[in-house]
Amino acid sequence: MKQLSYDAVVIGGGAAGMAAAVELHDRGNSVLVLEREESLGGILMQCIHNGFGLIEFNEELSGPEFAGRFETMVKERGIHASLRTTVLDLREEDGAKAVYCVSPATGVMRIEARAVVLAMGCRERNRGNIRIPGTRPAGIFTAGLAQRLVNIEGYIPGRDVVIIGSGDIGLIMARRMSWAGCKVHAVIEILPYPSGLTRNIVQCLHDFGIPLYLSHLVTNIYGKDRVEGIEVTPIENGALMHEKAFRIDCDTLLLSVGLVPENELSRNAGIELNPATNGPWVDSMLQTTMPGVFACGNVLHVHDLVDYVVEEARRAGANAAAWLSGYRPAREIRVRTGSNIRYITPGRVNPDRQNQLYMRCLVVRNDVRLEVRMDGKVLRSIRKAHVQPSEMLSVTLGPEELAQAGRDSVLEIALV
Amino acid sequence: MERFDVAIIGAGVCGANIARKLSQYELDVVLLEKEIDVSLGTSKANSGIVHGGFHDHISTLKAQLELRGALMFDRLHEELDFPFERCGILVAALHEDEMRVIEQLYLRGVENGVIGIEMCSRERMLELEPTLSQDVVGGLYAPSGGILEPYRFVFSLVESARRNGVQVKTEFEVEQVAREGEFWTLRAKNGQQVCARFVVNSAGLHADDISRAFGAERFEITPRKGEYYLLDRTMKAKPSRVIFPVPTEVSKGILVIPTVEGTVLIGPTASPANNKEDFATTREQLEHVLHAARTMVPGISENDVITSFAGLRAAYGSDFYIALSEKVPALVQVAGIQSPGLTASPAIGEYVKDLLKKAGLRLVEKADWDPYVHKVPRARDADPYALDALVAEEPAYGDIVCRCERVSEAEIVKAIRAGHTTLDGIKYYTRAQMGRCQGGFCTYRIIRILMRETGMSYDQITKRGGASAILKGTL
Numbered sequence: 102m103k104q105l106s107y108d109a110v111v112i113g114g115g116a117a118g119m120a121a122a123v124e125l126h127d128r129g130n131s132v133l134v135l136e137r138e139e140s141l142g143g144i145l146m147q148c149i150h151n152g153f154g155l156i157e158f159n160e161e162l163s164g165p166e167f168a169g170r171f172e173t174m175v176k177e178r179g180i181h182a183s184l185r186t187t188v189l190d191l192r193e194e195d196g197a198k199a200v201y202c203v204s205p206a207t208g209v210m211r212i213e214a215r216a217v218v219l220a221m222g223c224r225e226r227n228r229g230n231i232r233i234p235g236t237r238p239a240g241i242f243t244a245g246l247a248q249r250l251v252n253i254e255g256y257i258p259g260r261d262v263v264i265i266g267s268g269d270i271g272l273i274m275a276r277r278m279s280w281a282g283c284k285v286h287a288v289i290e291i292l293p294y295p296s297g298l299t300r301n302i303v304q305c306l307h308d309f310g311i312p313l314y315l316s317h318l319v320t321n322i323y324g325k326d327r328v329e330g331i332e333v334t335p336i337e338n339g340a341l342m343h344e345k346a347f348r349i350d351c352d353t354l355l356l357s358v359g360l361v362p363e364n365e366l367s368r369n370a371g372i373e374l375n376p377a378t379n380g381p382w383v384d385s386m387l388q389t390t391m392p393g394v395f396a397c398g399n400v401l402h403v404h405d406l407v408d409y410v411v412e413e414a415r416r417a418g419a420n421a422a423a424w425l426s427g428y429r430p431a432r433e434i435r436v437r438t439g440s441n442i443r444y445i446t447p448g449r450v451n452p453d454r455q456n457q458l459y460m461r462c463l464v465v466r467n468d469v470r471l472e473v474r475m476d477g478k479v480l481r482s483i484r485k486a487h488v489q490p491s492e493m494l495s496v497t498l499g500p501e502e503l504a505q506a507g508r509d510s511v512l513e514i515a516l517v
Numbered sequence: 518m519e520r521f522d523v524a525i526i527g528a529g530v531c532g533a534n535i536a537r538k539l540s541q542y543e544l545d546v547v548l549l550e551k552e553i554d555v556s557l558g559t560s561k562a563n564s565g566i567v568h569g570g571f572h573d574h575i576s577t578l579k580a581q582l583e584l585r586g587a588l589m590f591d592r593l594h595e596e597l598d599f600p601f602e603r604c605g606i607l608v609a610a611l612h613e614d615e616m617r618v619i620e621q622l623y624l625r626g627v628e629n630g631v632i633g634i635e636m637c638s639r640e641r642m643l644e645l646e647p648t649l650s651q652d653v654v655g656g657l658y659a660p661s662g663g664i665l666e667p668y669r670f671v672f673s674l675v676e677s678a679r680r681n682g683v684q685v686k687t688e689f690e691v692e693q694v695a696r697e698g699e700f701w702t703l704r705a706k707n708g709q710q711v712c713a714r715f716v717v718n719s720a721g722l723h724a725d726d727i728s729r730a731f732g733a734e735r736f737e738i739t740p741r742k743g744e745y746y747l748l749d750r751t752m753k754a755k756p757s758r759v760i761f762p763v764p765t766e767v768s769k770g771i772l773v774i775p776t777v778e779g780t781v782l783i784g785p786t787a788s789p790a791n792n793k794e795d796f797a798t799t800r801e802q803l804e805h806v807l808h809a810a811r812t813m814v815p816g817i818s819e820n821d822v823i824t825s826f827a828g829l830r831a832a833y834g835s836d837f838y839i840a841l842s843e844k845v846p847a848l849v850q851v852a853g854i855q856s857p858g859l860t861a862s863p864a865i866g867e868y869v870k871d872l873l874k875k876a877g878l879r880l881v882e883k884a885d886w887d888p889y890v891h892k893v894p895r896a897r898d899a900d901p902y903a904l905d906a907l908v909a910e911e912p913a914y915g916d917i918v919c920r921c922e923r924v925s926e927a928e929i930v931k932a933i934r935a936g937h938t939t940l941d942g943i944k945y946y947t948r949a950q951m952g953r954c955q956g957g958f959c960t961y962r963i964i965r966i967l968m969r970e971t972g973m974s975y976d977q978i979t980k981r982g983g984a985s986a987i988l989k990g991t992l
Contacts, residue, residue, distance in 0.1 A: 102901060102902060102905045137917070137920070185915075185916060187917035187920065187923075189901065189904075189923075190901070201901050203896075203904055203905075203908060203915045203917065204915050204916075205908065205912035205913060205914075205915035205916045205926075206912070206915070207915070208904075208905045208908040208909055208915060209901045209902070209904050209905035209908065209915075211901070224953070224954050224957060224958065225954070225957050227824075227954065227955045227957060228824070228955070229747070229822050229823045229824035229825060229955060230822065230823075232803065232819065232822055232825065234797065234798040234799050234800045234803060234825070235797050235798060236796055236797045237796065237826060238980070238985060239979065239980035239981075239985040239986060239987050240987075242960075243957040245957060246956070246957050246958075246960055246961065249961050250961055250988070251992065253961075254961055254964075254965075255991055255992045256975055256988040256990070256991055256992070257988065257989050257990035257991065257992065258987070258988055258989060259989045260989055260990070281992060320800065321797075322797075325794060325796075325984075326980075326981075326983045326984035326985040327984055327985055327986065352989070353989075365751065365921075365953075368751060
């Protein structure tokens with residue numbers, strides 16, 4: 102078995118992994134990126150639409166263009182990347198981290214590292230996860246799989262399409278399938294509000310005249326060999342209105358019903374996960390419960406924009422570098438979700454440094470305030486014209502505001 | 518036209534066992550299957566249990582065959598390389614009244630000669646299975662009960678039969694039957710034809726239609742639906758033994774089954790199906806499955822659900838119907854094989870062999886019969902050193918296509934070369950697409966490999982043959 106040794110191993114070569122690797126390299130560490138696919142870039146490579154990079158690069162790029170910028174940075178620096186490589190196991194062995202991985206070219210490798218950055222991204226929820234009853238014919242795809250089939254493999258998965266769930270990938274695919282000459286009959290969303298970004302609702306549905314059924318549930322799938330149709334039931338006051346159920350004929354269903362951080366590796370390594378995000382619990386350095394292992398991007402929590410992914414990943418890379426050179430925070434205080442907030446990550450802040458917090462809310466509201474409190478005292482109150490669960494919220498807190506923190510202080514953020 | 522000594526109609530677990538048994542003798546045997554692959558009917562969608570031998574009385578044919586079959590699995594496992602484990606079976610009583618039924622089951626098990634069966638206190642039950650509800654008051658333990666992957670069992674049986682000379686014809690849906698001299702001529706819907714001196718009707722749900730086509734006994738198979746949920750291997754309250762509720766008159770109830778491959782199955786329901794192709798799951802029945810499973814193992818959550826499916830049991834009367842036809846010559850009926858059909862199936866193979874002998878089939882053992890199949894190493898079972906050795910020999914073992922179940926390209930290629938050329942066939946053979954992402958990440962890669970290995974074009978790629986094409990066009 103081949104043995105290698107690096108200061109840091111980054112697991113996953115998508116946007117997060119590349120950004121973290123660049124940061125680690127620039128701070129004087131030897132880095133190896135492990136990537137499953139044949140190229141770096143991750144899921145961005147199949148996102149051929151634009152809208153990426155508005156914050157990061159101040160211009161509008163496609164997914165592959167955005168990934169290309171980071172790939173260039175990785176290559177210019179000569180950072181090692183092992184492609185077509187699957188990580189099998191992450192373990193603590195003799196005080197260091199051992200990453201076991203395999204590729205057809207190298208066989209199994211054991212890579213010893215002092216630090217590891219988790220950047221494995223997320224996966225799509227599927228039919229089983231949302232438990233739609235009915236038959237099990239061909240023609241049911243997750244939106245991301247359909248996107249891969251169309252944009253990279255060059256196939257059309259079906260002609261008459263219904264999209265279940267109004268997540269961003271589903272909305273993007275509604276437009277993509279329309280461009281490919283397919284008929285998109287409807288987008289069905291169980292919630293009373295869309296799950297995707299507002300700009301995608303406008304650009305992908307309204308502009309193509311595709312109806313969006315809010316508060317509707319797909320209650321049956323028909324068809325023996327191939328999908329023939331679905332039953333859709335309206336929800337009123339939380340109850341299914343079976344007498345108002347109707348059928349839509351279609352040969353294809355695309356599911357865009359949420360994303361889940363891909364943490365099987367972390368879980369097997371004994372890293373503790375936060376049930377609210379399905380990502381690891383992390384401290385102010387984005388360090389997981391396994392010392393020297395950091396997490397960033399969609400494996401930590403599902404982001405709305407890749408620009409925030411790379412911001413977070415750079416921070417994880419910089420923190421890992423600092424940790425490698427011996428830095429440890431003198432103190433940290435706990436972060437707690439207040440009213441109407443689903444989660445906040447990281448779960449701890451360092452009162453002596455700048456802290457970037459990302460969070461998601463539980464409600465759709467206009468004209469509200471995001472209130473940051475410490476030990477009951479309001480530190481800051483931020484006006485928000487509009488909030489919704491599909492759009493992440495962020496707060497930056499520095500030492501000047503957190504100076505009063507005591508050992509047992511608790512920071513709370515609430516939406517009021 | 519090809520002439521055979523025996524034609525077996527239906528390549529489910531019964532047909533496959535009969536075919537393998539007959540492959541031990543100097544006979545020309547053909548196994549006919551209407552679907553594109555074997556094991557795509559009832560044999561793929563059931564609980565996958567080697568039963569404990571205490572549910573039915575020894576006077577019934579099904580209990581006799583169950584008890585005999587259950588003992589044959591260790592050897593079959595050794596020869597045929599399918600996932601199997603004697604994890605033990607528990608029957609959990611949740612109130613005192615149920616303990617009386619438990620006692621009946623225990624006495625029946627003792628009378629049936631079940632090895633190691635015991636009555637258990639609450640404490641013993643919780644020690645054997647800590648995930649059980651705290652409400653458990655006691656129960657039954659049958660340590661010889663076990664679990665297996667039913668489709669892998671059938672695939673291995675068929676492969677073994679093939680290696681020993683049995684011909685397998687898929688997409689052979691028997692439509693017309695004629696008697697010509699000493700032979701039966703079977704004509705398929707797609708025009709294929711074979712003739713055989715003896716025929717075994719092990720057509721599962723369609724055994725009644727086949728019997729009718731022969732002009733033999735008239736009976737009716739009633740499809741009874743069983744719905745299941747499959748739960749992720751990462752679930753918190755994962756049991757290590759099969760857990761049964763106390764049975765009712767009509768059904769063994771909703772079980773919690775840890776599969777050999779690490780996932781957990783809950784189900785089945787038992788409801789009448791609308792027809793023989795009614796494989797749809799329903800909200801009400803699946804709710805019932807979750808509720809019933811949670812009553813026994815409270816830690817089960819809907820968050821653990823990966824997928825749901827339904828299987829149809831071929832119900833006819835209360836016992837198996839395995840006999841020589843009394844109306845027409847040289848036909849063996851193997852019908853009404855419901856639970857414990859999988860457990861009994863190896864014994865059914867022997868039983869049918871004996872019936873054929875009685876009917877005049879000459880059995881001469883082959884000198885060179887090989888009971889073993891070629892073992893396919895699996896990336897998921899290999900430790901890092903073993904996997905490294907596999908990759909050194911065959912680099913495709915280093916290309917992990919299915920991340921959730923850790924299936925390499927090498928295994929997918931082997932599945933295709935063994936004749937599994939649909940997405941479902943590859944799934945059942947390798948487990949690729951069977952994990953938590955349900956093919957979200959690997960389907961496109963499997964399509965690529967299938968096209969490369971078989972030369973099929975994109976529009977010939979199907980989920981399970983017929984009209985189940987995956988792709989509808991190119992850009």
